[in-house]
Amino acid sequence: MTGMSGSALFEWYRIQWLSTPIAGKSLATWLAFLAILLWLLAFDLVVLGRRWHGRPPTARESIQLAGFFIAAALLYGGWVWFRFGTQAGLYFFTGYLVEEALSLDNIFVMSVIFTSLGVPGQYQHRVLFWGILGAIVMRGIMIGLGTALVSRISGILYVFGAFLIFTGLRMLLNRGGDETVNPAENGLLRFLKRHFPVTDQIHGERFLVRLPVGEGGRTALHMTPLLVALVLVEGADLVFAVDSVPAIFAITTDPFIVYTSNMFAILGLRALYFALAALVRRFKHLKTALSVLLVFIGGKIFYNHFFEPISPVASLLITLGILGAGVLFSLFKTRDKVPAA
Secondary structure, three states: OOOOOHHHHHHHHHHHHHOOEEOOEEHHHHHHHHHHHHHHHHHHHHHHHHHOOOOOOOHHHHHHHHHHHHHHHHHHHHHHHHHHOHHHHHHHHHHHHHHHHHHHHHHHHHHHHHHHHOOOHHHHHHHHHHHHHHHHHHHHHHHHHHHHHHHHOOOHHHHHHHHHHHHHHHHHHOOOOOOOOOHHHOHHHHHHHHHOOEOOOOOOOOOEEEEEOOOOOOEEEEEOHHHHHHHHHHHHHHHHHHHHHHHHHHHOOOHHHHHHHHHHHHHOHHHHHHHHOOOHHHHOOHHHHHHHHHHHHHHHHHHHHHOOOOOHHHHHHHHHHHHHHHHHHHHHHOOOOOOOO
16 A cells, blocks of 8 residues: 555545445445435435325325335345345345235234224324334344344254244134234233323324323323324334244345345335225235245245255245235135225
8 A cells, every 4th residue: 555645545445444344245235225225214204294294195196105115126126136146136035025925914903003093094104104213123123133143043043944834834723713903902002001191182293292180280291192003013013023034034144135125125014004904804815825925934944954955036936926826815705895995
């Protein structure tokens, strides 16, 4: 470096700094993804927040937004394929597809939460936006913990595989039972009402409101149904993450692919909610496909150990086949049912 000018030396250090490897990828690659993530969140908050202020999105707007986020994920996956190779691209698309499929159950639970708490459609957008932010932070922490476990504990993937097989079989055996979700019986909701003042009335878009209590003009902060719904949505996402995080690690242990595919799936979750909330009951048989998919993903870990590993292409095609069969069967079985408004 002797003889370098000041600007050349600065440029050299900048390149070296951006090339620093973090979890298998350069710092520049991580920063570029985070910039895309922040831009999409800002677009959601500023542009869509203003457009949908005081009203729920229409079905057409919801479908267009869902298509936008899916297109963004496909474009990014194409870049991953071009930049890091075919195998990385296939792993990204498989992980993204699995995470989106598993989120359909989350959509049903969110619909029940909003209905039971009486949250109007025009305020659900605000709750879900902050719910998505919380989910991004929670998933990031869980993926970080998962990465640490995979790198430090030999054989942890087999634990993940056994857990996925167990979860899938349990879902498969219970598919015919009554799985109606009743938030009134939710332990988290009972805890909130027991330890915090909660009002039953909506106060616009406010999460907290100060109301009079007792005599003497005293007031206290109360949680509104919007904040209760947000807490329940975050709790539901944490429960679903227990299945989804092991599932993505069973597909690939590359932290970058795991994190980016998860984040794109989460970003599109709210758009999918508004697009599918009224139709979600038409996909009730998809749970059977999801249970089979979890068993396949978990079983693949053991199959790859004892036999010739399943190729990423075959894994992606099998995943598409399982989910496609579940969607078509659900639509066929519920073809005579009219979705609720």
